[in-house]
Amino acid sequence: MTGTTQSTRPYLSYVYAYPHKTAYRPLAGHPAGRPLLSDLWAAERKDALSLYLHIPFCEVRCGFCNLFTRLGAPDELTTRYLDALDRQATAVRDALGDDEPVRFAAAAFGGGTPTFLTAGELERLCDIAEKRMGADLGAIPLSVETSPATATADRLAVLADRGATRISIGVQSFVDAEARAAVRPQRRSEVEAALGRIRDARVPVLNIDLIYGIEGQTESSWRTSLDAALAWRPEELYLYPLYVRPLTGLGRLGTGTETADTAWDEQRLRLYRVGRDHLLSHGYEQVSMRMFRRADAPHAGPDDYACQTDGMIGLGCGARSYTSSLHYSFDYAVEMREIRGIIDGFTTTADFSRAEVGRYVDDGEARRRHLLQSLLQAEGMRPVEYRERFGTDPYEDFPAELALFTARGWLDGTEGPSLLRLSPEGLAHSDALGPELFSPAVRAAMAAYEAK
Numbered sequence: 001m002t003g004t005t006q007s008t009r010p011y012l013s014y015v016y017a018y019p020h021k022t023a024y025r026p027l028a029g030h031p032a033g034r035p036l037l038s039d040l041w042a043a044e045r046k047d048a049l050s051l052y053l054h055i056p057f058c059e060v061r062c063g064f065c066n067l068f069t070r071l072g073a074p075d076e077l078t079t080r081y082l083d084a085l086d087r088q089a090t091a092v093r094d095a096l097g098d099d100e101p102v103r104f105a106a107a108a109f110g111g112g113t114p115t116f117l118t119a120g121e122l123e124r125l126c127d128i129a130e131k132r133m134g135a136d137l138g139a140i141p142l143s144v145e146t147s148p149a150t151a152t153a154d155r156l157a158v159l160a161d162r163g164a165t166r167i168s169i170g171v172q173s174f175v176d177a178e179a180r181a182a183v184r185p186q187r188r189s190e191v192e193a194a195l196g197r198i199r200d201a202r203v204p205v206l207n208i209d210l211i212y213g214i215e216g217q218t219e220s221s222w223r224t225s226l227d228a229a230l231a232w233r234p235e236e237l238y239l240y241p242l243y244v245r246p247l248t249g250l251g252r253l254g255t256g257t258e259t260a261d262t263a264w265d266e267q268r269l270r271l272y273r274v275g276r277d278h279l280l281s282h283g284y285e286q287v288s289m290r291m292f293r294r295a296d297a298p299h300a301g302p303d304d305y306a307c308q309t310d311g312m313i314g315l316g317c318g319a320r321s322y323t324s325s326l327h328y329s330f331d332y333a334v335e336m337r338e339i340r341g342i343i344d345g346f347t348t349t350a351d352f353s354r355a356e357v358g359r360y361v362d363d364g365e366a367r368r369r370h371l372l373q374s375l376l377q378a379e380g381m382r383p384v385e386y387r388e389r390f391g392t393d394p395y396e397d398f399p400a401e402l403a404l405f406t407a408r409g410w411l412d413g414t415e416g417p418s419l420l421r422l423s424p425e426g427l428a429h430s431d432a433l434g435p436e437l438f439s440p441a442v443r444a445a446m447a448a449y450e451a452k
Helices: 037-041 077-096 119-132 153-161 176-181 188-201 219-230 249-253 262-281 336-347 363-375 383-390 399-407 424-428 430-436 440-448
Strands: 049-055 104-111 142-146 166-172 205-212 236-241 284-286 291-294 312-315 326-329 357-360
Touching: 037 077, 049 119, 077 119, 077 312, 077 336, 119 153, 142 153, 153 188, 166 188, 166 236, 188 205, 205 219, 205 262, 219 262, 236 262, 262 284, 262 291, 262 424, 363 383, 399 430, 424 430
Parallel strands: 049 104, 049 312, 104 142, 142 166, 166 205, 205 236
Antiparallel strands: 236 291, 284 291, 326 357
């Protein structure tokens, strides 16, 4: 199953799902056509699903953002979007059927910025999750993303009352000049006020997102942001390297190009290590390259959901759904005009009974996905679990890739072949390691994708 790229750059791609969304294609062009959701889910296990609701609206578009989101929502667009989301949820729940119990083990509201919605609209969003999909938000982990400007007391009160267990806020930097450099208009005073409101809402887990690699950022200014975040004793912290993608604000400005900028790579690696060591010394545990959890914090994730094996239901035009054989979504874009068109099309859709855009996942891709998503977690993967699922050994399925990782010092061999786990250096190079596990077919599809 070889397919290594032999690249040594540390920042190739943030791999949070596989296959990557740029490998998806319209299913109307597939020989099987657009499949019915009822057929896709008929043979799937549905006792531990994850539910994701996507809200594609923001009050500002950050310079680094390539997420599927648009600025503002004129002419009651949020109402029309929630109407469509309601129709989609009804169709999806019908497709899941009632032949066997349907249970959700976790839920999340993402975007965009879910708290762009008003308090009343957030109530309706929760109703869609509960009354249409049957998710018991008060009994399962519920994570919600927010921003400093939209983390208002009334919105947070709704989320806390409806069972939110985790609020994640994108701060990126507590240094005003760095926020401006990242094209994120905010003041530290506004960020601190928002964090105070989140703590007042008494949601169990606060996560703060920070970014390193911003133009002009130094080790000293990076520590300023880290210490400002630590002052709130967040249960979780995510440290993201800055990426500059085509069609984003920074991409248009030509800031931090995607060419082999070794100085920028060295800056990001240096700041990553500073941040990692700083958090480890302050009582945090590393969960992945990006995620750090306070050692005494409550675990906010589901107890019985595994991203490698269990399915996910995504609602909204930027959400993805995963079955064992097909990952599917809607069309994807970064450029604002294209996004507006896709959202408008979503709001006028009457029939949500079929998958529109996606990629089929065969047994070989399933093995890659399992290894990739397991290996990128700090706890690693026990090959015995892989063998129980697939009947083969990961060392035999991926000899070239694992040999490469070993040669580069990215694997921790202290427990021998009984545990596949990244070394500290391997975790630092997760964004180079992940793409090494992409199949040639997925790489070709990604290379052929035309950004829009």
